[in-house]
Amino acid sequence: MRLRLPVRPSLVCQQAVELVTDYLEGALSRADRRRFEKHLGKCHGCTEYLAQMRVTIAITGRVTPDDLTDEMRTEFVELYRRWQRDRDAGESP
Amino acid sequence: MLQAAQPDPDAPLLERLRSGDEHAFMILVERYRPTMLRLAAGYVPNHAIAEEVVQDAWLGFLHGLSRFEERSSVRTWLFRILINRARTAGVRERRTTAISDIAATVDAARFDSGGNWLAPPQPWTELVDDRLAAEKMAEAVRLAMVDLPARQREVVTLRDIEGLTSAEVCGVLEISEANQRVLLHRGRSRLRERLESEFGRA
Numbered sequence: 001m002r003l004r005l006p007v008r009p010s011l012v013c014q015q016a017v018e019l020v021t022d023y024l025e026g027a028l029s030r031a032d033r034r035r036f037e038k039h040l041g042k043c044h045g046c047t048e049y050l051a052q053m054r055v056t057i058a059i060t061g062r063v064t065p066d067d068l069t070d071e072m073r074t075e076f077v078e079l080y081r082r083w084q085r086d087r088d089a090g091e092s093p
Numbered sequence: 094m095l096q097a098a099q100p101d102p103d104a105p106l107l108e109r110l111r112s113g114d115e116h117a118f119m120i121l122v123e124r125y126r127p128t129m130l131r132l133a134a135g136y137v138p139n140h141a142i143a144e145e146v147v148q149d150a151w152l153g154f155l156h157g158l159s160r161f162e163e164r165s166s167v168r169t170w171l172f173r174i175l176i177n178r179a180r181t182a183g184v185r186e187r188r189t190t191a192i193s194d195i196a197a198t199v200d201a202a203r204f205d206s207g208g209n210w211l212a213p214p215q216p217w218t219e220l221v222d223d224r225l226a227a228e229k230m231a232e233a234v235r236l237a238m239v240d241l242p243a244r245q246r247e248v249v250t251l252r253d254i255e256g257l258t259s260a261e262v263c264g265v266l267e268i269s270e271a272n273q274r275v276l277l278h279r280g281r282s283r284l285r286e287r288l289e290s291e292f293g294r295a
Contacts, residue, residue, distance in 0.1 A: 012202060012208030012209055014208035017199050018198060021277055021278035025259065025274055044213070046215045050214075050226065052289065055218040059227065060281075061253055062231040063234055072126075073119070075148070076122045077118075077119065079152060079155075080118045083155040
């Protein structure tokens with residue numbers, strides 16, 4: 001019996017960079033993941049690209065939320081109190 | 094729909110909210126208002142309207158409290174209310190996939206005809222160890238987020254700033270896992286590109 005293994009061409013860089021997110025998300029099939037990692041093993045540029053995507057994600061996580069001003073805080077407390085009053089009024093007319 | 098693997102950190106606040114604990118409400122507001130504002134900004138023309146949309150969403154959240162059955166996490170539910178309100182108020186919604194969502198993420202001119210790097214990525218990641226440089230990078234990302242198409246910004250905000258899981262993001266935005274990954278990929282790629290152009294060694 002002849003074993004016919006499908007021959008899949010190896011990745012080029014332009015394809016590899018489009019797989020980075022699927023790779024990080026664990027969304028690649030086993031075969032595709034192997035092809036991707038094999039390419040990285042011999043490609044400095046794509047290894048650097050993957051590293052940069054990882055650091056980009058880390059930096060994005062450091063984007064700090066804007067703080068609430070005292071004025072806004074008062075507005076939100078007021079919003080909550082109003083909701084409570086309406087609710088209580090609705091429950092016991 | 095996937096079940097959340099971890100217990101919802103906001104669940105203990107629900108009971109307190111229902112029994113009239115202002116402090117519990119303010120904890121939630123502090124936690125999620127910045128993200129909600131960022132999401133709303135993708136739909137409406139200015140900051141003032143975005144603030145209004147966020148307020149309106151909180152009111153909707155409070156009014157829905159008695160009906161909420163905790164089948165999704167509190168934040169998934171909250172963000173979904175926000176997105177719905179923002180879309181109703183918004184003029185910038187994209188119902189169809191924008192060209193920028195399907196274009197290649199790396200400029201084709203950086204590859205040779207065989208698809209191999211002609212202009213490989215310029216290194217910059219080692220700068221991140223410097224606290225000051227890292228702060229500048231975070232600021233650059235914050236600015237670059239503004240220029241992302243709305244859908245990409247939503248996904249990147251929810252995943253990478255707010256830390257939602259992919260399943261949660263799909264629940265909030267009502268999109269497929271595959272679509273979520275495409276938007277995430279485009280968005281992150283643009284942010285990387287911005288960091289490279291500002292901080293890469295030419």
